[in-house]
Each structure stands twice: as structure tokens, then as C-alpha cells.
Amino acid sequence: MNGTASPHLVDLSASPTRALNQALHALGPDTNETLWRVVRPDGRHAIAVGIDAPITVEIDGHVGYYCAGMNKRARVIVNGNAGPGVAENMMSGTVHVRGDASQAAGATGRGGLLLIDGNASARCGISMKGIDIVVKGGVGHMSAFMAQAGTLIVLGDAGESLGDSVYEARLYVRGAVASLGADCVAKTMSDHHRAKLRARLDAAGISGVDVGEFRRYGSARRLYHFHVDNALAY
């Protein structure tokens, strides 16, 4: 039997990604095979996608597209950089990227926590629907585009057009924001918001950060409804 003490070791230079993913998909909800270590990812795509089990998968090296996509309940750790679409459409669990993440990190995510120790590039949290994303560095342009629900917390700076066409997601940025997108505005920070932000930073294991340094951004809600002045356009 494989107990939790000795993790499964998977060398992706020796066996295909598909075999790893199929083994992870075969795990039941009460599996005791809870520790997996993946080596030599070498930028391969779709590593550890579609997991639905309370396990930990630690990946040593840089990963390609869509790592840990659709994740449910698992904790996936990337000891390196992640390519486009890391944790795309995550449902629950935790994905932790110890390096940088490329475009569209956490896109359409519905739940769970995506923690990025480095920077995330363009379109971080695009169309997010309930996920919590915490980026210790900065995020690129068009982050939180059409973000519907959830929280994007950025300890560094944000690129151009932050929160364009944002719905009800909450955006907190500690550094500079290059520009805000359409219908995204700065909002007041109340004690209620500071407490929520503190709780999320705690959940991400981040201490020593003053929540008073953050600004909150969200929807001005001007794009929600048809404006009667536009009726003559039809």
C-alpha cells in the first residue's frame, strides 16, 4: 500500500502526462494516496488537471498551459513558473505557484484559492466567478476583465484597464494601478472590507502586510442595464 508518508513519485520525462492525470482521476474521496510529487514537468501542458480528491500534488519545475485546471479539493503546488491558464475554472482547493504565472491565471475560477508568489501577466482572473486570487507581485493588463464574483488581491501593481466591465468581484490592489477599465471605479474601504481582506490574506498565509495600504476597486454598475438614452440607436 502507498501510505501518506512516502509520496508517489512521477517523472514526466519517463511517463506521459495523460497517465498521471488518469491516476489522479481514479482516486476516490477517501483515498489514502494523498501525497504526489511530480518531477521533470519541463513546461508540459495540462499537468494535474481535473483532480477531485483531497490530495497534495507538488510539481518541481516550470509547467505549461492549464496546470491544475478545474481543480476540486486538491492542493497543487508548482515549484516554478506556470504557463497560460493556470488553475483555469478551479472549483475548490488551493493552487500555489511559487514563481510567476503567465496569462489568464485563474480564469473563470469558481472557488478555492490561487496563490501566486511572483507576478501574474495579462488577464489574471478574467471572468472569475467566485475564486480567490492572491498575487504577491503585480498583475498585467486587463486583469479581472468581466470578473463576476470572488476576490482578486494584488500586493504589487496592476497593469492597464484593471477590472474592465467588472461585475461583482472585489479587487484589492496595494500598489499602483496603471489605469481602470470601463465601469471600474475606486471604492471606499470600510472596516468590513479590511476585515474581509485580512481574512483572505491570513488564509493565504500572508502576514506582516498592512491592509490599510490597499485600495478597493469594483463595478460602478453603469453597464448593467440598458440606458434609455440609447433607445434612439435602434
Add this chain to the structure above:
Amino acid sequence: MCGIVGLFLKDAALEREFGALFAGMLGVLSDRGPDSAGFAIYGRGELDAVKLTIRPPRGTDLAALARALEPAAGGVVEARRRGSHAVLVVPATREQAVLAALAARTPPVALVSRGRRMEVYKEVGRPTEVTESFGLERMAGSHGIGHTRMATESAVTTEGAHPFSTGRDQCLVHNGSLSNHNAVRRELRRAGIAFETENDTEVAAGYLSWRMGQGASLAEALQGAVGDLDGFYTFVVGTESGFGVLRDPIACKPAVMAETDRYVAFGTEYRALAALPGIEAARVWEPEPGRVYLWERAA
């Protein structure tokens, strides 16, 4: 799709391995561009000679062709066959005369590139087969750029494969598609730039050559492209002394770079860089959109 790679060596001790490293990088990106592939490689050059990379008609007797060019070249022409291409080495002062002699032949001999150090090879087919047919693995060089193509804007032909070269020791590979290439091509034709295909990337190469012909530096020419070329692009540009990288302002196409004490490398995906020596300790990052990156060596 499409895949592009670039490798610029800082450590001359790696130059003999250049072809093997570079062929590996291109091969990994076969699935991003299975139609055709090409590469530019910068080897050692002689001060007073120029290398003409040509694609002679199938069945051409290369030795006879070299002899026929002797009057134009003013002496013996060194000719080396490389797959479907060949490299002619001629005195720099005779370059125009040899080019005229090549153009006057029936059937015509296609010129692929000209340069003191640059040789360009491209062909239709799986990238691994293309690089093998040219013997890239055994080539030495200081830097190079390469491309695997999945065609969108023009036909799958050898002429439509990248890199595109429109100037001496200058070439360009492109991942993306330009939307205003027809208008820009018309303007550049009026300005005297010649085009051989309907390909969008050739327009970008012509644009950069035109800007540099007017006195702009490579960095200035690339910066100008941000305003004048519309569409999606990641460009990697090769020059005699180095290479440059530019992504469109919305970063539509992926790109990743790595740097160590021994080299700077570019890849559409990290997979292409994963087999480079010492990559585990390299600084790996994503180039920022709309920003010009340049690496140069003393010429």
C-alpha cells in the same frame, strides 16, 4: 499557433553545439507549426565576403552553377549544398553583379538571404524533418532565430515559410497575424520596397528594413512597428550582432525568455527551452507587451 525560438550565445564555448541546441528547440515546437519550418543561423563571417543563400531549381548542377557565376564574381565561387538550399561565398564588392547574374538565369535561382554571417534555410514539412534535411544539428553559430508554421494568412509554400529576410544579415520570424498588411505593403511598394509574396510577415520584415534604411536603429524600427502594424504579433528579429523581441501591446501571443551567464533564449513556450544547459538555474520570465528587448554582441 506557430512557434518561434531564438538563441543568443554569450559563451563562445557553446558555439559548436549551437545547431544541436537549436534543432532541439525547433523540434519541440513541431506541434505548434507542422506545416513548414525555417531558421536563420549566424556563423563566422569573413570581412570581405558575403554569403548568398539560394534555392536552386531541383536538379541543378551546383558546381556548374558556381562556374557560371565566376565572371560575375571575379574568381572562383565557393558553393556548399545544404539540402534544397546552397550557400555561395562571393567577394562583397561583387555581390550586386552575382545577384544580377542569378536573377538572369533561366529558370531563375531564388535568393533566400544574403549576409556576411547570416544563412537562412526554410522548407515545407515537419520541422524535425526540415532541420534534418539542412543538417542544422551539425552547424555552429553565435545566434539564430527559427519558426515552425501553422499557416493562416497565406499558402503553405517554401516562400511563405519564415524567416523572412529583406536586408543584409536581417531577418524576422513572426507568431500571429497582421490585419493591415495589404495597406502597409502598398505604401512600402510606393517607397521602393519589393515583396515576393502576399504574406503578412514579409510586410513586417519589409517595414523594419525600410525604417532602418531611413536611418532608424533596430530598436527605433521595432518601436515604430507598435504604432504602424496592426494585428497580433510576437516578433523575433535577427541582425548580424544580435536579436530583438517585440510583442504586440495586448500580448495576444505567448512568449517566454530565459537568461543565464551563457545564453539568452526565447521560446513561444517554455517547453522549447527546457533542454538547454543550465536551464534549471536560469532567470525565466515573460517579456512585457509593447516593449522592445535587444541583445547585442560586439560585431
